[in-house]
Amino acid sequence: MLERRQVLIPLVVLAMLIVVNMVKGLDYFSVDIVNGALYGNIPNILFGASELVIISIGMTLVTSASGGQDISVGMSATIASAAFIQVLANIGNQSVLGVFVSFLACCAVGALLGLFNGTLVAVFRIQPMVATLILFTAGRSIAFLIDGKVSPNLRNPITAQLGGVIPGVPIQTPIILTALVICIVALVFKFTNLKLYTQSVGINEKAAKLNGIDPVKIKILAFVILGICCAIAGFISVCKNGRHDSVNLLKLIEMDAILAVAIGGNALSGGKFNMAGAIIGAFTIEILNRTLLRYGVSPDAIKAVKAIFIIFLMAASSPVVVNQFNKLKERVSRKFIQAPERTCGPNMEGQ
Amino acid sequence: MKKIFVLAIAIALVLSLAACSGGGGSDAPATEDATTTEETAADGAADTAADTAGEAIKVGIVNLPPEESGYRQANVEDMNDVFSSANGYDMKQTNTADNSEQIAAAEGYIRDGVDYLLISAANATGWDGVLTSAKEAGVKVFLFDRTIETDESNYQAALVSDMYAEGTTAVEWLLNQGLDEYNVILIRGQVGSAAELGRSEAVTKAEDAGDLKIVADGTGGDSWSSDEARKVVEAAITGGTKFNVIYAENDGMAQGAVAALDAAGISHGKDGDVVIMGFDFNRFALREVQAGNWNYDGQCNPRQASQIAEWIQAMESGGDAPTGTQYLDEVGLDTATITEDDITNKGINEDPGQIS
Numbered sequence: 001m002l003e004r005r006q007v008l009i010p011l012v013v014l015a016m017l018i019v020v021n022m023v024k025g026l027d028y029f030s031v032d033i034v035n036g037a038l039y040g041n042i043p044n045i046l047f048g049a050s051e052l053v054i055i056s057i058g059m060t061l062v063t064s065a066s067g068g069q070d071i072s073v074g075m076s077a078t079i080a081s082a083a084f085i086q087v088l089a090n091i092g093n094q095s096v097l098g099v100f101v102s103f104l105a106c107c108a109v110g111a112l113l114g115l116f117n118g119t120l121v122a123v124f125r126i127q128p129m130v131a132t133l134i135l136f137t138a139g140r141s142i143a144f145l146i147d148g149k150v151s152p153n154l155r156n157p158i159t160a161q162l163g164g165v166i167p168g169v170p171i172q173t174p175i176i177l178t179a180l181v182i183c184i185v186a187l188v189f190k191f192t193n194l195k196l197y198t199q200s201v202g203i204n205e206k207a208a209k210l211n212g213i214d215p216v217k218i219k220i221l222a223f224v225i226l227g228i229c230c231a232i233a234g235f236i237s238v239c240k241n242g243r244h245d246s247v248n249l250l251k252l253i254e255m256d257a258i259l260a261v262a263i264g265g266n267a268l269s270g271g272k273f274n275m276a277g278a279i280i281g282a283f284t285i286e287i288l289n290r291t292l293l294r295y296g297v298s299p300d301a302i303k304a305v306k307a308i309f310i311i312f313l314m315a316a317s318s319p320v321v322v323n324q325f326n327k328l329k330e331r332v333s334r335k336f337i338q339a340p341e342r343t344c345g346p347n348m349e350g351q
Numbered sequence: 352m353k354k355i356f357v358l359a360i361a362i363a364l365v366l367s368l369a370a371c372s373g374g375g376g377s378d379a380p381a382t383e384d385a386t387t388t389e390e391t392a393a394d395g396a397a398d399t400a401a402d403t404a405g406e407a408i409k410v411g412i413v414n415l416p417p418e419e420s421g422y423r424q425a426n427v428e429d430m431n432d433v434f435s436s437a438n439g440y441d442m443k444q445t446n447t448a449d450n451s452e453q454i455a456a457a458e459g460y461i462r463d464g465v466d467y468l469l470i471s472a473a474n475a476t477g478w479d480g481v482l483t484s485a486k487e488a489g490v491k492v493f494l495f496d497r498t499i500e501t502d503e504s505n506y507q508a509a510l511v512s513d514m515y516a517e518g519t520t521a522v523e524w525l526l527n528q529g530l531d532e533y534n535v536i537l538i539r540g541q542v543g544s545a546a547e548l549g550r551s552e553a554v555t556k557a558e559d560a561g562d563l564k565i566v567a568d569g570t571g572g573d574s575w576s577s578d579e580a581r582k583v584v585e586a587a588i589t590g591g592t593k594f595n596v597i598y599a600e601n602d603g604m605a606q607g608a609v610a611a612l613d614a615a616g617i618s619h620g621k622d623g624d625v626v627i628m629g630f631d632f633n634r635f636a637l638r639e640v641q642a643g644n645w646n647y648d649g650q651c652n653p654r655q656a657s658q659i660a661e662w663i664q665a666m667e668s669g670g671d672a673p674t675g676t677q678y679l680d681e682v683g684l685d686t687a688t689i690t691e692d693d694i695t696n697k698g699i700n701e702d703p704g705q706i707s
Contacts, residue, residue, distance in 0.1 A: 025590065034616040044585045048578070144418035151421055153635050153703035164614065172614075240610070241577050243635060245603050247420050251574040293586035299539055299570035 009317045010263050010280040017287045024294055037165040037172050041290075049286035050178040051077070051233035051250060053279055056260040057185055058226030060278040064202040065215075065222040066121050067270030068128025069258045072113075074250040075139020076227055077234030080110040082146040084235055085154060085244050099158045107231045114227020118220035136254075143246040151245045154238055163239030174236050181232060182279065189275070198222060202270035256285050263313060407441035408667065410434050411460030412469045413453050416446045421633060421700040426496065426653035430469075433656035450474040457481045461488050467663055471496045482506060491666065495655040497545075503675050508662065510655045513678040514549025520683045521550070521628055521649045522557045525596060528626065528646075533563035534593055538580045538608060539570040540600040546651070550600045550630065566594050575600075577607030584611035596626045602636035605629030605645065620644040621686045632684075634698035641694065642706035643686050650681040653699060 021041070022028045031040035055073050062070050070076075084106035091098045113135065120131035162173050169176070189195045200208040201218045208215055233253075238244050262268055263284055264277025288309060292302050315321055412434065417424040427446060434442040443465070445456035450473040460468055461484055468490050472478060475498065482505040485492050494509035525533065537554050540547040547570075557563050569583025580599055587594055588611065597612075597619075599605035605627055612619050619625040621643035629636050630649040639645040658679070662672035684693055694702065 027591075034614065037614075039615055041589050044582075044589065048582055048585075141416070141418040148701075149417060149424050150701035151633070151635075152701050155703055237578070241603075241606065242610075243577075243603070243606065245577070246418070248571075248574050248576045248603060250578075251576055252572075290582060290586055293569060293583055294590050296567065299542055299568055299572075302570065303572065 081234030110231025118223030518553025
């Protein structure tokens with residue numbers, strides 16, 4: 001029941017946004033074929049949201065296990081992708097294998113950064129936001145040094161296809177990569193106890209420990225997974241842009257990722273989580289941004305409009321409002337359905 | 352076993368923290384460089400150094416950290432090149448984005464008895480005390496790249512980029528292209544930054560004058576993100592907006608805008624349907640202009656050192672230096688005017704090489 005309601009709210013919001021977009025023009029869903037790939041609003045949204053979706057997945061796990069958020073995700077992505085470019089440049093070959101090896105190096109760096117954050121949080125018991133503040137502050141400088149103090153360019157036909165379109169495949173590659181990540185996570189949840197263990201650590205660490213789950217390991221694992229998610233997101237971002245700009249790469253994505261987790265109906269204090277909600281939340285943010293652009297909201301006002309929408313959204317999904325709404329619903333239904341079975345009606349509803 | 356594990360992690364943490372602080376205070380390697388070049392270039396210094404006493408001119412530089420941007424990296428390198436010991440200077444520098452650290456460094460340089468103090472301030476306020484004590488100590492102050500909100504008599508001169516002039520140069524170039532109409536997508540940078548304000552004003556003024564039409568107005572919000580620029584153009588394309596010019600306020604944003612056009616199969620550049628304009632003279636962007644994929648790139652010159660050095664030399668030989676706010680000469684390049692020399696000498700960041 002709880003889970004269903006958790007997904008319901010972001011879905012309703014998503015539907016609202018789509019309706020708002022269709023008011024502006026009914027061609028919202030129209031799709032063309034350009035350069036052999038699908039092109040239109042929906043492909044653009046899926047393409048643009050890929051990094052945010054992938055990071056939100058990891059952020060949900062970290063939120064659940066640690067009851068806090070990692071604010072260094074953008075920096076982790078920047079450092080990992082800087083490592084990707086350097087490894088690729090040093091390998092010097094433009095083969096699929098070369099790119100794949102560099103990608104693995106990128107993921108390894110991401111995992112290491114996750115291990116660093118996770119260790120601070122799980123072993124040294126530092127608040128996640130404070131622990132990740134270290135990388136948040138120093139991350140882009142570290143990436144800048146890895147970059148060799150310039151913004152290196154990535155002129156590589158394979159990464160260009162990974163950030164764009166592979167000939168013969170009608171869907172832009174970042175969309176496929178995002179779908180792959182989602183599938184892998186879904187499979188891991190289906191065939192391992194990761195979700196259960198993470199939630200139990202988040203709900204009650206001591207109880208989890210008494211039941212043989214090591215909270216330290218689970219928390220570190222959550223951060224490592226987030227680190228790898230960041231690395232993949234950074235990799236996609238440099239492939240899209242063809243250049244590593246350590247100053248602006250995925251700037252401020254940490255805020256959007258946390259917001260996606262919250263919109264998805266997840267408690268930021270940890271515990272039970274809903275991955276589908278977070279993914280829908282990430283797409284909601286992307287669609288919201290694009291809706292404001294579609295309506296031509298002026299750059300001065302765009303932040304304010306976005307803030308108002310989010311306040312409204314958060315208030316609407318808060319327990320207080322939801323309870324009031326349920327009470328109102330109950331009262332209304334009592335008034336209209338009323339009388340004959342009055343004796344058993346409220347009782348049944350109560351249960 | 353567990354203890355060893357924890358110890359290992361603790362050591363790793365300490366090491367990584369040390370690495371971070373090494374990255375932050377990048378003045379140390381710079382001074383090392385200065386001392387190593389001193390011996391090798393000692394004889395070369397004799398003819399370039401104008402100082403009659405044969406003593407090096409003491410210069411203190413307070414700057415922002417190079418990792419701030421490609422612009423700053425080029426700026427710091429330029430300062431190191433010009434105010435080298437080979438050129439007859441005894442230069443010390445501090446690069447930090449923290450205003451109070453900057454002020455402390457400047458006070459230190461005044462105590463050390465530098466002859467000249469060069470400042471690119473993190474914040475425009477809070478500098479009155481420093482400037483007063485510099486004046487009392489007889490230290491001449493030059494501001495570069497960023498001005499300070501204070502009375503002009505508190506410093507010798509400020510050498511900055513005129514962002515509005517950069518914008519008007521670009522808009523004038525655009526209006527000379529002889530297009531039937533100018534339907535511009537304006538992609539603003541970080542809202543409220545000096546570069547965004549100046550470069551946007553040039554376009555909005557041209558619109559007020561009826562010279563062009565802004566059909567879409569987007570921004571990177573708090574960043575200069577190419578992804579955001581891409582979204583602005585994608586919204587215009589799918590929304591059916593008619594446009595034939597993209598005025599992006601930095602090269603990264605122009606790159607994002609071009610990526611959106613490429614994905615939508617819209618031609619751009621020299622013989623294309625859409626005119627592409629960028630700023631900052633990143634070498635990758637200049638290569639795009641050279642190849643005709645973009646039409647125009649506007650300069651934002653990070654190299655103030657040689658001009659300031661000229662003023663210092665003039666003052667050393669008893670002459671005068673200009674006062675007040677001085678602007679750098681900045682140009683714009685298009686597909687016809689760009690040369691290999693421009694890319695090498697005026698560009699910033701990595702050169703990806705000519706596009707084949």
